[in-house]
Amino acid sequence: MPPVNEQNIRLDGKVAVVTAGANGIGEGAAMSIARFGGNVVVADNDAENGERVAAAIRALGREALYIPTDVTHTEQIEAMIEKAAAHFGRLDILVNNAGGSRRIRFMDQSERSWRRHIDLNFISLLAATQAAAKVMISAGNGGTIINVASSEALRAAPGYAVYAACKAGMVSFTRSMSLELSDHGIRVHALAPDMIETPGLKPYFDNASEEMNAARDRYIPLKRLGSIDEIGSVVVFLASSMSSYLNGLTIPVDGGALASSGWTRSPADGNWNLYHG
Template structure:
């Protein structure tokens, strides 16, 4: 093994939802490590701008304007990638998202759209991209961008979280079924990653008081940024991970590990810190 094994030179990577946020970070990161990048996104302006930025930096990139919920358009985008670069090595299923709504007030149409956006499009892209990978005969890597909400309860995001949990099980099963073709399937599960979408959906989230409050719950004491997702994705796509498949990497600064433990002002850790310690700490047995 050498440092060259982390490089992605000569590989073609397609990123759905790649024009902004986490997808943009992954696309830029993979381009920096030598991959040819195909960006599939509904945001035409941002997608074209990103493709131009990659080209200006000396990389090769293609932007395909498509809505991932349009299955025909999604398949056509994957065909364009394979046709443009003569191969398809990496698929990053990043497109997805949701807005907070209580399950009992969520409409059937909203539920269906959540499922199609977050899970249906992933299955369509995986199936069609894997067909190309099998035909090219070079193996491949599929990376699913799930969420910590696929691992824990998520009040207000019931359908979204169910899709993300389903994505993780699909990752494991697809890894087993596609292993015979040399195709590896893995997932990353981010928690808070500061993107334009995060800031727009949570006004005031970047105020110092809010940032400091989140730092109490995040063991690494900071929010994540898109590059925090790009690094593990590059690893999973590279020759450094040729024996890694069916796994999920949490990208959360330790929040899944801490699972409710909160840092106190004294820099200690306590579960349910607003409760009196006498309610939580077991007493020493009396002699």
């Protein structure tokens, strides 16, 4: 490791694959990587926005490739990784960002819904990790895999039980892969975002009541939502040599919400109290 300087955060010449990179957190990760010198493959089934993000990356002077990918089909993930490696001749960074859920009580959830959640949030992670790691191992240059989990992986999530279980599995898988792949110089981490202002959630946040905003300020120590660029900044750090001695971490990117864990800020005097509404 050379002495720390501004070049240690650069990703010049590196190639990243970002799943679900056409919007939201994935877009933030893809654009952040590009701003720090990386070339990016945007893997998504949203062609319009996938091409838009790829064009924005090229406007920064980086190379970008949009590859249509439905991550619920393993063969499409494998083909995407193969095409990315063939096009760029290398693969250094994988951001496993694909996932999603809708609120439903577990007792009302069907087996079809279980399997859809598992395919989207967990099987896609396994498939992309295996395919990308094979390329990284073959090249012998190491690499970084960053799994976008959720704060729901670290706490109870009524109404999202299967989704949360998948994300908790992602955190466990991250730890195991950080050991299995360490001999090849591949580092594996996870992020656990909480309330991030993405396009999909923006209408919800924009229409939030005063009561909901007050609750946010009670529960989130930084008293605001996170941005996709704030997720992207952590992705860049983990993918760069600035974090070269970190491995197997799960980092909450949540404004301190996990740390508060039942402690709430009083609107009257600003003091923190346990389990106060």
